[in-house]
Amino acid sequence: MATEAQGEATDLSFHPMDQFIVRPLFSDGPVHWYTPTNVTLWLFLIVLATLGLLVLGTRGRAIVPTRGQSIAEMAYGLVHKMVSDIAGKDGLKYFPYVMTLFMFIVFANFLGLLPMAFTVTSHIAVTGVLALSVFLTVTAIGFIKNGAHFLDLFWVRSAPLAIRPVLAVIEVISYFVRPVSHSIRLAGNMIAGHAVIKVFAGFAAIAAVAPVAIVAVVGMYAFEILVAFIQAYVFTILTCVYLKDALHPSH
Amino acid sequence: MISLLEVAATVAADEYTESVASSVAYGESETATGLPQLDLSTFGNQIFWLIISLLVLYWVVAKIALPRIGAVLSDRQGAITGDLMAAEEFKLKAKEAEAAYDKALADARAEAGKIVAANRAEIQKDLDAAIAHADAEIAARASESEGRIRQIRDSADSDARDVARDVAAELVRAFGGTTDQAAIDQAVDRRMKGVLQ
Incomplete structure (x- = not known):
């Protein structure tokens, strides 16, 4: 990788951000909107992996599940329970949408942990689209389902009348900050973890600290596996919370 | 002059494209400057x-995967419920079988008791008949023996009476009295009463 190549030339150099560069797959040219890039490749692999688990894994439709089917059923159960617990029974209509988000993020995070992989969820452009789509969908659902009542979300009736306008301003701001925090949280976690692993890997070029660096990389990697799942879970659960707000806007 | 300028321009342009191309090619392995995430291009x-x-x-998730997994899960739920119901049924059947077994056992016991009682009654009847028979025989034998004893006693009585009469008559004669047969008979009868019997 770039880090090792550079490490030979100078004594020690870190390029922890190189792993995030978007490159065309087949040419050296500029990146147009249609150019197949490493992003395209890994998006394709994510779709493939999800298909493998959810479709190929369950092709037996066995009453007594195989390993793959068990995992697919566990994922189904996890997200299904999340949606019905948080958003309520009427939220189950949007279960496929939430499930798609969860499977996409969880596979993006886990595939990104493979060596030499590209982590699509480490890009603001990707998480931004995901978060914005949640934001727009949820807002649309809120207005379609509740009409003007959706604005009750910002009008806190349990608070004294005098401070309600102040709260309304705060609520509106927090509502519009949602997609930002929603996307930055996921991308930030992915960037930080992968960059830290790369920095530790860079230290491995110095013989004296190499064992420590390698142990640190292993530790970070284990931690990142945890983070990969937790961030997917958090993104999904927040989506459910926003969905709940849209379906039942009164506080 | 113009052609020379043109040549120079072409060369410069070629050099420029070449350098751009090489820099782009180098950019492949070039290190990132800043966050690649913020590269809007x-x-x-x-x-x-x-x-x-x-x-x-x-x-794929909405049309294929989720309906399939949902169907599998509800099938399994159905199978589990079905199995539980079947198990309940079997349990009920087992209970019934146990009850039937107990009933059969009780019936057999009652039947056995009945048979024992019947046998006992029959044996008792036979026994009673045999006892009655034996009693009758014993009674017959006893009465026969009694008859003979009475006969013997009667004969003994009359013999004794005869002997007593004879002895009394001889005694009266020996003492020089007249033998009044009727008086002697009377006296002997009186004395004999209560001796025998």
């Missing part, structure tokens, strides 16, 4: 491919 590409993959993923 790649946003269009990422968003385009992301939306395509999300649409494909959504279609």
Whole structure:
């Protein structure tokens, strides 16, 4: 990788951000909107992996599940329970949408942990689209389902009348900050973890600290596996919370 | 002059394209300057491919994967419920079988008791008949023996009476009295009463 190549030339150099560069797959040219890039490749692999688990894994439709089917059923159960617990029974209509988000993020995070992989969820452009789509969908659902009542979300009736306008301003701001925090949280976690692993890997070029660096990389990697799942879970659960707000806007 | 200028311009242009090309080629392995995440020139590409993959993923998840998994889960739930109901049924059947077994056992016991009682009654009847028979025989024998004893006693009585009469008559004669047969008979009868019997 770039880090090792550079490490030979100078004594020690870190390029922890190189792993995030978007490159065309087949040419050296500029990146147009249609150019197949490493992003395209890994998006394709994510779709493939999800298909493998959810479709190929369950092709037996066995009453007594195989390993793959068990995992697919566990994922189904996890997200299904999340949606019905948080958003309520009427939220189950949007279960496929939430499930798609969860499977996409969880596979993006886990595939990104493979060596030499590209982590699509480490890009603001990707998480931004995901978060914005949640934001727009949820807002649309809120207005379609509740009409003007959706604005009750910002009008806190349990608070004294005098401070309600102040709260309304705060609520509106927090509502519009949602997609930002929603996307930055996921991308930030992915960037930080992968960059830290790369920095530790860079230290491995110095013989004296190499064992420590390698142990640190292993530790970070284990931690990142945890983070990969937790961030997917958090993104999904927040989506459910926003969905709940849209379906039942009164506080 | 003009042609010379043209040549120079062409050469310069060639050099320029070459350098751009090489810098782009070098940029492949070039290190990132700043955050690649903030490079807006790649946003269009990422968003385009992301939306395509999300649409494909959504279609597959919503149309194929989730209905299938949902069906499998509800099938399993059905199978489990069915099995539980079957188990309940079997349990009930087992209970019935146990009850039937107990009933059969009780019936057999009662039947056995009845047979024992019947046998006992029959034996008792036979026994009673035999006892009655034996009693009758014993009674017959006893009465026969009694008859003989009475006969013997009667004969003994009359013999004794005869002897007593004779002895009394001889005694009276020996003492020089007249033998009044009637008086002697009377006296002997009187004395004999209560001796025998």
